[in-house]
Amino acid sequence: xxxxxxxxxxxxxxxxxxxxxxxxxxxxxxxxxxxxxxxxxxxxxxxxxxxxxxxxxxxxxxxxxxxxxxxxxxxxxxxxxxxxxxxxxxxxxxxxxxxxxxxxxxxxxxxxxxxxxxxxxxxxxxxxxxxxxxxxxxxxxxxxxxxxxxxxxxxxxxxxxxxxxxxxxxxxxxxxxxxxxxxxxxxxxxxxxxxxxxxxxxxxxxxxxxxxxxxxxxxxxxxxxxxxxxxxxxxxxxxxxxxxxxxxxxxxxxxxxxxxxxxxxxxxxxxxxxxxxxxxxx
Numbered sequence: 001x002x003x004x005x006x007x008x009x010x011x012x013x014x015x016x017x018x019x020x021x022x023x024x025x026x027x028x029x030x031x032x033x034x035x036x037x038x039x040x041x042x043x044x045x046x047x048x049x050x051x052x053x054x055x056x057x058x059x060x061x062x063x064x065x066x067x068x069x070x071x072x073x074x075x076x077x078x079x080x081x082x083x084x085x086x087x088x089x090x091x092x093x094x095x096x097x098x099x100x101x102x103x104x105x106x107x108x109x110x111x112x113x114x115x116x117x118x119x120x121x122x123x124x125x126x127x128x129x130x131x132x133x134x135x136x137x138x139x140x141x142x143x144x145x146x147x148x149x150x151x152x153x154x155x156x157x158x159x160x161x162x163x164x165x166x167x168x169x170x171x172x173x174x175x176x177x178x179x180x181x182x183x184x185x186x187x188x189x190x191x192x193x194x195x196x197x198x199x200x201x202x203x204x205x206x207x208x209x210x211x212x213x214x215x216x217x218x219x220x221x222x223x224x225x226x227x228x229x230x231x232x233x234x235x236x237x238x239x240x241x242x243x244x245x246x247x248x249x250x251x252x253x254x255x256x257x258x259x260x261x262x263x264x265x266x267x268x269x270x271x272x273x274x275x276x277x278x279x280x281x282x
Contacts, residue, residue, distance in 0.1 A: 045204075045205050046205045046207050046209060046210070047203060047204065047205035047206050047207065047210045048210070048213065049210075050210070050213050050214040050217045050218070050246075051081075051203075051206075051210065051211070051214045055203065056081065056214075058201075059077065059197070059200075059201040059203070059206075060074055060077060060078070060130070060134075062200050062201060062202065063077055063197055063200050063201075065200075066196075066200060068168070069168065069193070069196065071134075071137050071138045071140075071141040072138055072141070072165065072193070073193060073196065073197050073200075074134045074137070074138070075134045075135050075137070075138035075165075076090065076165060076190075076193055076194065076197065077134075077197050078128075078130060078131040078134045078135070079131070079135070080194065080208055080211045081131075081211045081214060081215060082124075082125070082126065082128055082131045082215070083111070083124045083125075083126075083215075083232075084211070084212045084215045084216070084232055084233040084234075085111060085124070085234075086117060086208060086212075087187065087190045087191050087193075087194045087208060088117065088175070088185060088186070088187050088190070088191075089111060089115050089116060089117055089234075090115075090164070090165055090190065091163065091165060091172075091173045091175060091187040091189070091190040092114065092115035092163070092175070093111065093112075093115050093163065093164045093165070094112075094115075094160065094161055094162065094163055094164060095148075095155055095158045095159065095160050095161070095162050095163070095164050096155065096160035096161065097109055097110065097111070097112060097115070097124075097164065098124075098126070098135065098164050099139065099155045099156060099158070099160070100155075101154045101155060101160075102154070103139075103154070103155055103156035103157075105126055105132045105135050105136060106126060107125070107126055107127050108123065108124075108125060108126075108127075109123070109124040109125075109126055110122070110123060110124060111123070111124050111234075116234055117234065118234045118235075118236065120234065122231060122232060122233075122234050123231075123232060125232075139156050139158065140156070142158060142166070142170070143156055143157045143158060145170065146170065147162075147166050147170030148162035148163075148166060148170055148172075165190060165193075167189055173187050173189035173190045174187065174188070174189060175187045176188065194208060212233060212244065213244045215232075215233075216229050216233065216241065216244040216245055217244070217245055217246055219232070220245050220246075226238050226241050226242060226245075229241050229244075229245075
């Protein structure tokens with residue numbers, strides 16, 4: 001948080017970048033596991049402070065230098081930042097959710113209920129030019145490398161029902177089922193892709209929660225309400241949303257005390273001989 005006077009709120013509860021879902025599996029390659037790991041298992045202190053614009057541009061530039069995974073990683077980074085979606089959710093997003101039939105990037109896309117951890121659809125606004133350019137570059141990469149393509153000529157030659165993000169071999173990321181009730185999920189592949197981005201950034205403690213907090217604060221600074229931010233992030237508990245925001249501390253003074261020095265005294269110049277002290281009426 002920006003000032004020492006503010007107490008750092010409790011971090012956003014970790015529903016795991018593998019979390020509960022309303023269906024058994026979002027991927028035909030899902031399998032059971034007994035010892036899962038999730039984004040919170042990464043050791044080290046997480047970064048709480050939102051990213052600056054300069055840091056975002058620097059991260060994107062560094063990720064682009066990684067030749068083998070560059071287009072996929074840049075697209076994933078911008079999608080995490082611009083939508084507030086968790087890695088597991090993006091592993092479930094299909095091509096048709098982001099691309100229109102004519103192959104263009106949807107400006108107002110939707111994260112379907114089948115992909116959302118909370119089981120409800122929510123908006124994905126893809127209106128920023130860097131995000132759209134990164135997605136278009138990744139789509140061209142997939143098409144050129146034959147990753148889940150079709151011959152229909154629609155959706156820029158990609159299979160519309162294939163996952164948007166695929167691994168280096170063009171296969172959908174495997175989603176594993178775990179938990180005593182089999183209702184929690186983990187996608188190690190996309191988590192590792194996300195962590196690769198965070199490592200390349202050179203920013204200590206950078207994680208997906210940093211990106212969600214960055215988005216929340218940018219929306220709040222532009223006038224978005226807590227309810228609207230909660231809807232975008234898929235967070236039902238509005239108190240948890242407020243913990244993401246750089247809100248002022250709770251008021252501790254009564255209304256009258258707030259008027260103390262509400263009109264500040266002008267700074268005195270050194271050659272000003274006007275006596276100081278309380279004003280008296282003659």
